[in-house]
Amino acid sequence: MAQSMARTMDDLRAPAATWSSEIRNYEAQKRHVVDAGLVAGQQLKLPPGAFQAQERMFDPLLQRYRDNNVEAMQRHNEERERVSHLNRAADIQILREQPFHIVNHSSKLEKLAPGKDPMRLGGHGTLGEKERTTHGKGNFPDTAVDYNIVSNIPFTQHHWGREDERPRMKEKSPRQRKVPVFMNKDFHIITNKYNDNHSEKMRQEKRVSLLEGTDKHMQVNSFDPLVGRFIDPRVEERVRTIDDAREMETLMRAREKVPPSYKGRESAHYGILSHEKHNPDMLRVLDAQHEERKDRFKNRYIVEHNLHAQDIKGDHINEVRALNRVSHCRHEETLRRGYDIIDGKAYGPGLKEKHFHEPYTKTALTPWEKVEQSNARMRTQGALTPAASNAKARSMRPDDVKTMKLGTSSSAPSVRSHAASSQSHRSMRHSESASHAPRMPLAATPFAPPAPSVPGSDTGSVYSRPSRAHGY
Numbered sequence: 372m373a374q375s376m377a378r379t380m381d382d383l384r385a386p387a388a389t390w391s392s393e394i395r396n397y398e399a400q401k402r403h404v405v406d407a408g409l410v411a412g413q414q415l416k417l418p419p420g421a422f423q424a425q426e427r428m429f430d431p432l433l434q435r436y437r438d439n440n441v442e443a444m445q446r447h448n449e450e451r452e453r454v455s456h457l458n459r460a461a462d463i464q465i466l467r468e469q470p471f472h473i474v475n476h477s478s479k480l481e482k483l484a485p486g487k488d489p490m491r492l493g494g495h496g497t498l499g500e501k502e503r504t505t506h507g508k509g510n511f512p513d514t515a516v517d518y519n520i521v522s523n524i525p526f527t528q529h530h531w532g533r534e535d536e537r538p539r540m541k542e543k544s545p546r547q548r549k550v551p552v553f554m555n556k557d558f559h560i561i562t563n564k565y566n567d568n569h570s571e572k573m574r575q576e577k578r579v580s581l582l583e584g585t586d587k588h589m590q591v592n593s594f595d596p597l598v599g600r601f602i603d604p605r606v607e608e609r610v611r612t613i614d615d616a617r618e619m620e621t622l623m624r625a626r627e628k629v630p631p632s633y634k635g636r637e638s639a640h641y642g643i644l645s646h647e648k649h650n651p652d653m654l655r656v657l658d659a660q661h662e663e664r665k666d667r668f669k670n671r672y673i674v675e676h677n678l679h680a681q682d683i684k685g686d687h688i689n690e691v692r693a694l695n696r697v698s699h700c701r702h703e704e705t706l707r708r709g710y711d712i713i714d715g716k717a718y719g720p721g722l723k724e725k726h727f728h729e730p731y732t733k734t735a736l737t738p739w740e741k742v743e744q745s746n747a748r749m750r751t752q753g754a755l756t757p758a759a760s761n762a763k764a765r766s767m768r769p770d771d772v773k774t775m776k777l778g779t780s781s782s783a784p785s786v787r788s789h790a791a792s793s794q795s796h797r798s799m800r801h802s803e804s805a806s807h808a809p810r811m812p813l814a815a816t817p818f819a820p821p822a823p824s825v826p827g828s829d830t831g832s833v834y835s836r837p838s839r840a841h842g843y
Contacts, residue, residue: 380406390628517541699732 383400387393429436436442461479470489471478478489514520517540519529530537558565565572594601601607626634637657640650648654710717711725718727736744 380404389624390630694731697730697732699730699734702730702732 380400383396383404387396428438428441436445465479470480470492478484478487480487480489480492484492517538518525522529525540526538527540557567589603593603593606601610637654640653640657641648706718706727714725716723716725718725720726
């Protein structure tokens, strides 16, 4: 809390390094941090006409303030600043130039030091020399050595002063003599052999030469570009360790920046190139979820199939109803005429005759014909076996289209069996074939039996007698 309050709003709004830091900054900004604008006081509000009043205080033509007190105070401040600036400039000029006038040689410091030489005031810069005294400059040494440079005898023995006033000699220890290494030879220059332990020193020299050559070679040719590795195995191992550590750091930083919603993706549990499984249990869970999702999606096609089957059945019903609404009388006139009124060709089976297409409509049955047809159908069904009667009924009904049932399971819809699928396809094909099956022509339709006669009477059939309901 204290750390978030110590930071400014700009720091909180700045982009963070990771996604989690962005979330923490956003939470601190919304919950804990108070914007400085909410606790700041009211801003200064200028009354109307404040700038115009300030502009009218100064007269631009007379170059003075209209208020006398303000004008006097301003002139006093300007005079004080002018004198201060001139005094400071005069002091700098005295320090940097000569402290006297170069024309009349009068002292510029006469008011400060009357009657004194401005060059001997003992100040800084041009005033740095000391005042003149009657004692002279003092006792300065005549030489920098402690012996007589002519006789090379110390001053304690050869000096013009008295023995007690002679300068004392300072004891100095001589410097240690350094002999170069190349001048100290431990071998014979003619035989070119070491004076002591020649064989041991030769082996040591050979080893040192090999070590020096190896060191020079490793400095210049430490990496082999052909095999792509360092010559020294230890250096190669260190470099590989560093590369692996760097790769792991980069991978961990990248994983830290990934949002939580992306961490459960399928490619995080196996290698997309090598197909190596990192988490087999999670892959099995994902496969099970995919299968359940596929089963759920299959219901869509089952429902679409059922709707399509219902549409086909409805189309068949509408087609039959439309045909049944058409009266057979509209085709009887054409058949009774015997020829086509457009091209004048007669109907018949000949070459120059026109084929007459039988209509789908049927002649309206009389009540007695309907009864006889119903009895004949019942007799026919009673003579057939149940299986044969069902097959015949199915073949005579074009609207026999079955729908599919949706699979039900606890986790996901089950897949339809192969038998149900094949049965649905067979029913679809059967419905289509039934819808396009040719109908029986009118000429092949069996005629109704003749009307029965009235028992005990010679007046004719029951249809030829007048109806008593109409009062005949």
